Each structure stands twice: as C-alpha cells, then as structure tokens.
Amino acid sequence: MEPRSIAQLSVLLQSGALDPVDLAQQTFEAIRSHPDTAIFITLLEERALSEAQAARRRFRDGRSLGVLDGVPVAWKDLFDISGLPTTAGSRVLAVAEPAKADAAVVQALAGAGMVSVGRVNMSEFAFSGLGINPHYGTPRNPASPQGEHRIPGGSSSGSGVAVAAGLVPVSIGTDTGGSVRIPAAFNGIVGYKATRGRYSMDGVFPLAKSLDSLGPLCRTVQDAVWVDAAMRGLPVSGGQARPLPAELAFVIPQTVFFDEAEEGVVAAFETAVERLAAAGAHIRREPFPEFAELFALMARHGALVTAEAFVVHRDRIFGPEAARMDQRVVKRTTLGEKISLADYVETLNARERLIRSFEARIGPGDILLSPTLPHVAPPVGPLLEDEDLFFRINAKTLRNTLVGNFLDCCGVSLPCGTGADAMPVGLLLSGPRGSDDRLLAGAATVERLLEG
Structure with a gap:
C-alpha cells in the first residue's frame, strides 16, 4: 500500500x-x-x-x-x-x-x-x-x-x-x-x-x-x-497551517544535545541548518545550563518518570505478574522504590525553577532547534543479547527528548536526511509550554524549506 x-x-x-x-x-x-x-x-x-x-x-x-x-x-x-x-x-x-x-x-x-x-x-x-x-x-x-x-x-x-x-x-x-x-x-x-x-x-x-x-x-x-x-474538539478546516507572523528565529543548544552524537547525525542536522539560514532564518547557538542541571538533578534524586511509574506498578512488580513482564521493565521500575518522598518533592520544586529559567532564556519568539536523537536506529539483535547495552542505548536514545518533557515543552520531529547506513535522522523543533500553535506553524515552514 x-x-x-x-x-x-x-x-x-x-x-x-x-x-x-x-x-x-x-x-x-x-x-x-x-x-x-x-x-x-x-x-x-x-x-x-x-x-x-x-x-x-x-x-x-x-x-x-x-x-x-x-x-x-x-x-x-x-x-x-x-x-x-x-x-x-x-x-x-x-x-x-x-x-x-x-x-x-x-x-x-x-x-x-x-x-x-x-x-x-x-x-x-x-x-x-x-x-x-x-x-x-x-x-x-x-x-x-x-x-x-x-x-x-x-x-x-x-x-x-x-x-x-x-x-x-x-x-x-x-x-x-x-x-x-x-x-x-x-x-x-x-x-x-x-x-x-x-x-x-x-x-x-x-x-x-x-x-x-x-x-x-x-x-x-x-x-x-x-x-x-x-x-481538542475544534473545527478542522481544509486550509494550510497558519504561517508564522514574523521571521523564523532559532536557537541551537550547545549543552547536552550534541554529546556523543554520530557524525552522520550532526552532518544531516548542519545541512538542514544551512538551508534554513540560506532562506533567511535567524539562528544563534547558546549554552543552556538548565539542561546540565536537569541531568545532575536526576542523578542526585532519581528520575520523575521512575518514581511515578513505581507508584503505578508497585503491586504488579512485587506480585506474581512480574514473572510475565519484560524483566527490563521490571528492573527499571523497581529503581523507583529507592526514590524518597523528599527526593520527589525536591525534584518537582527544582523543575518549576528550571522551567522558568529556560523560558526566560529562550525568549518568546525563539524555537529550539536540535537533532531529535544523537544516533540512528541500531540493530535489535545486540540489544537483546546484552542487557547493559540495552540500558545504555535506551538512556542515550531518551536523552535529547526527555529534556522537553521535563521542561514541559511541545515538540515536533521532522525528517531531515539520513545518517549511517542511510538510516533516517530527525530534526527536533521545541517550544516552551503552550506555544504549540506557533511551533506547528514554524515546523510547517521548516518542512517546506527542507523539501525545497
């Protein structure tokens, strides 16, 4: 089909x-x-x-x-x-x-x-x-x-x-x-x-x-x-995505997002950036200390997702059902038992502070531009055979995108070429919470520019 x-x-x-x-x-x-x-x-x-x-x-x-x-x-x-x-x-x-x-x-x-x-x-x-x-x-x-x-x-x-x-x-x-x-x-x-x-x-x-x-x-x-x-229960018109009311402005994070990124991913990303710049987009590169602090916070107090998943599945993972679950899911969920209420509350408080700091830094008209992932899709086989590799690649795969969830962003991933072995590479556009309409308009414009 x-x-x-x-x-x-x-x-x-x-x-x-x-x-x-x-x-x-x-x-x-x-x-x-x-x-x-x-x-x-x-x-x-x-x-x-x-x-x-x-x-x-x-x-x-x-x-x-x-x-x-x-x-x-x-x-x-x-x-x-x-x-x-x-x-x-x-x-x-x-x-x-x-x-x-x-x-x-x-x-x-x-x-x-x-x-x-x-x-x-x-x-x-x-x-x-x-x-x-x-x-x-x-x-x-x-x-x-x-x-x-x-x-x-x-x-x-x-x-x-x-x-x-x-x-x-x-x-x-x-x-x-x-x-x-x-x-x-x-x-x-x-x-x-x-x-x-x-x-x-x-x-x-x-x-x-x-x-x-x-x-x-x-x-x-x-x-x-x-x-x-x-x-959202709104009328769906047949018109095109709303054009941006002003010039495109992007900020590329210099913190975390490119760490250990594959050469082919970076090359595809930079090619997309060059096309946007040639079309007149305003692009700047800037460090985001909030991103590094976010991961330091997770290392110190545990991840929100792990704490909350543990609450959802606590009876399940300590009961007879656990034997019929993916043991990697059981193992990851069990880590939530070690996250104390104090750790959880401290993380929530720090989260609000980091969201405010990020939103002040990015500016009302900016869209964050980054590779969606630092690598292309790897083969399944080795991940099934090596549990340590599974968890290491899983953490690397989630790294760039979880920043947006923690900071309550909206995001759009667009295809932007290929990397190693001709596998797809994604271009991630992210905006502060509630900027969905502007982000979608920006993504539609970028999509048209990348398609030539």
Missing part, C-alpha cells in the same frame, strides 16, 4: 474518487499482507467498517464532517477502546476488565469522522525508548537495510512503523520522555508531542502523570495540525 498523507486521502475521499469503505478494506488487506506481524496488536475491523459505512452515507448525502472524515487512524495500545481491555503492550493486562467507553481523544477523532482500524504495538507499559517488546514482537523499522532488523523506537513503536510503512496515514501515540518524537525520527516521519494537558488524558493508561503527553505520528505537519484540532 503506497504511503499517503491525510491530505492526499482526504482529496480522494471528498471528491468521490475513493470510497471510505473501500479504503478501510484496503487498509485491512494491507495490514494482513504485510510481512511484519508485530505492528498491530488488535484489529478493529467490525468497528472500522461501521465507521467507514457511516462516512460513506455522509459523503453521499453531502454532509461530510471535514477533511478527516473517512480517514483511517491507529491507536497506541494505551488508549481505551470500548469493550476491549487496554493491554498497554503487556500480556498481564489481557484479562483486564474491558473499557466501558472510548478514551476522550478516541471519541474526539471519531466525532471528526476518522475510522479507527486498530491498536498498535509499543514498549511494555511505555517504559522504554527502543520499542522492543518480548510479548508481541518488535516491529521492524521499515528503513532497515536489507536483511537487518533495526529498532523502531519507542515507546510508540507500532505507531511509527504503521505510518512509515504506509499502512495508515496517522497513529496517535503518547510521549513521556520522547515516545512520539523518537519513533518519528528513527522511522523518517513527522511526530508532534503537544504541551502536557493540551488534550484530555481520560482513558489513557498512565506512565508518569507529571510528564505524560499525547500526539500524532503522521506524514506531514499539516496532517498533525488537522489531527491536533480534532483531538
């Missing part, structure tokens, strides 16, 4: 050149015939065909709900779907009580006419940036060299692969430390992490509530703009 954006599908659907029921059936045929059976955990064929038939009736009656009507969407296995248990990429929740209602954002996109085709794979309980899952399999990064299985990135692994492979135009993920932006970068697609709280979290299985956020993985920034509006 040829990869198509929401915009491309919408034109066909709205013009009558493509029937929404035919599109849904083609989508399921493509999923079933795809060689990678680890992408989807649950298919929602009955529901999807019912939603597609409703879209068909609306089109025939001239009552289209807008640009998203009839367009397929996949959901990370953290979102409640009425009548099904929410398994969060884990076997232990397969017998959980079925959800009584769809998650709020699932309802919102259904209200815009989107067709939910299934739930996709993920790192168990969303607690890894690599996307490896021993229970449902690890989706293969479609950009992997022939004969290789490169990691998809996590924790929204299935979301990234489903879009990159062209099975769906958009999949909704969650992002606690990079789980939307990481798979977007590794798979060469667009990933938008919204400011925490921009969407309702009702019906979304948590990892760390002080950090959890949501966002779409898709093919273009325009697609993300439309889905963002629908997820």
Whole structure:
C-alpha cells in the first residue's frame, strides 16, 4: 500500500474518487499482507467498517464532517477502546476488565469522522525508548537495510512503523520522555508531542502523570495540525497551517544535545541548518545550563518518570505478574522504590525553577532547534543479547527528548536526511509550554524549506 498523507486521502475521499469503505478494506488487506506481524496488536475491523459505512452515507448525502472524515487512524495500545481491555503492550493486562467507553481523544477523532482500524504495538507499559517488546514482537523499522532488523523506537513503536510503512496515514501515540518524537525520527516521519494537558488524558493508561503527553505520528505537519484540532474538539478546516507572523528565529543548544552524537547525525542536522539560514532564518547557538542541571538533578534524586511509574506498578512488580513482564521493565521500575518522598518533592520544586529559567532564556519568539536523537536506529539483535547495552542505548536514545518533557515543552520531529547506513535522522523543533500553535506553524515552514 503506497504511503499517503491525510491530505492526499482526504482529496480522494471528498471528491468521490475513493470510497471510505473501500479504503478501510484496503487498509485491512494491507495490514494482513504485510510481512511484519508485530505492528498491530488488535484489529478493529467490525468497528472500522461501521465507521467507514457511516462516512460513506455522509459523503453521499453531502454532509461530510471535514477533511478527516473517512480517514483511517491507529491507536497506541494505551488508549481505551470500548469493550476491549487496554493491554498497554503487556500480556498481564489481557484479562483486564474491558473499557466501558472510548478514551476522550478516541471519541474526539471519531466525532471528526476518522475510522479507527486498530491498536498498535509499543514498549511494555511505555517504559522504554527502543520499542522492543518480548510479548508481541518488535516491529521492524521499515528503513532497515536489507536483511537487518533495526529498532523502531519507542515507546510508540507500532505507531511509527504503521505510518512509515504506509499502512495508515496517522497513529496517535503518547510521549513521556520522547515516545512520539523518537519513533518519528528513527522511522523518517513527522511526530508532534503537544504541551502536557493540551488534550484530555481520560482513558489513557498512565506512565508518569507529571510528564505524560499525547500526539500524532503522521506524514506531514499539516496532517498533525488537522489531527491536533480534532483531538481538542475544534473545527478542522481544509486550509494550510497558519504561517508564522514574523521571521523564523532559532536557537541551537550547545549543552547536552550534541554529546556523543554520530557524525552522520550532526552532518544531516548542519545541512538542514544551512538551508534554513540560506532562506533567511535567524539562528544563534547558546549554552543552556538548565539542561546540565536537569541531568545532575536526576542523578542526585532519581528520575520523575521512575518514581511515578513505581507508584503505578508497585503491586504488579512485587506480585506474581512480574514473572510475565519484560524483566527490563521490571528492573527499571523497581529503581523507583529507592526514590524518597523528599527526593520527589525536591525534584518537582527544582523543575518549576528550571522551567522558568529556560523560558526566560529562550525568549518568546525563539524555537529550539536540535537533532531529535544523537544516533540512528541500531540493530535489535545486540540489544537483546546484552542487557547493559540495552540500558545504555535506551538512556542515550531518551536523552535529547526527555529534556522537553521535563521542561514541559511541545515538540515536533521532522525528517531531515539520513545518517549511517542511510538510516533516517530527525530534526527536533521545541517550544516552551503552550506555544504549540506557533511551533506547528514554524515546523510547517521548516518542512517546506527542507523539501525545497
């Protein structure tokens, strides 16, 4: 199935050149015939065909709900779907009580006419940036060299692969430390992490509530703009992303983000920067001591995500269910037991101070510009064989993106070329909390400039 954006599908659907029921059936045929059976955990064929038939009736009656009507969407296995248990990429929740209602954002996109085709794979309980899952399999990064299985990135692994492979135009993920932006970068697609709280979290299985956020993985920034509006229950227009009201201004951090970065990643990033500068963008480079202090804080008091994940899973990891979980998830979660209440409160207090300091430094019109990740997607095999390597690469993979979660930023990862072995490299645009509209407009402009 040829990869198509929401915009491309919408034109066909709205013009009558493509029937929404035919599109849904083609989508399921493509999923079933795809060689990678680890992408989807649950298919929602009955529901999807019912939603597609409703879209068909609306089109025939001239009552289209807008640009998203009839367009397929996949959901990370953290979102409640009425009548099904929410398994969060884990076997232990397969017998959980079925959800009584769809998650709020699932309802919102259904209200815009989107067709939910299934739930996709993920790192168990969303607690890894690599996307490896021993229970449902690890989706293969479609950009992997022939004969290789490169990691998809996590924790929204299935979301990234489903879009990159062209099975769906958009999949909704969650992002606690990079789980939307990481798979977007590794798979060469667009990933938008919204400011925490921009969407309702009702019906979304948590990892760390002080950090959890949501966002779409898709093919273009325009697609993300439309889905963002629908997820907030706003009208979705057919217009283009709002242009920036002023000249583009970027600041490149000289602290942390380039440490141990691969040569190919830096080269792809700098090429993108040169193109933006040639187009007239204002770019400066500046140290951000807040970033170094953030990691020193984590080393001293422990990570917020670990403390909060421990509370969520405490009974599980000390009970019989632990034996049926990914032992790397158990090991990482158990570390939260060592984080005291004093450590946790001190971290929260320091977090607010660092957010204020960062926001004062970056300025109201600036967008932070950096590599999404310091490396391209590595092969799966060595990570499965060497636990120390797994944890080391996981920490490195999460490093750049978790800064945005801790500082409550919004972020967009765009493809910006390739690095070693022709694997995708991501360009990360980040903005202070609440600057989502301006960030999306900036990302749309950068996307156009990079495409030439």
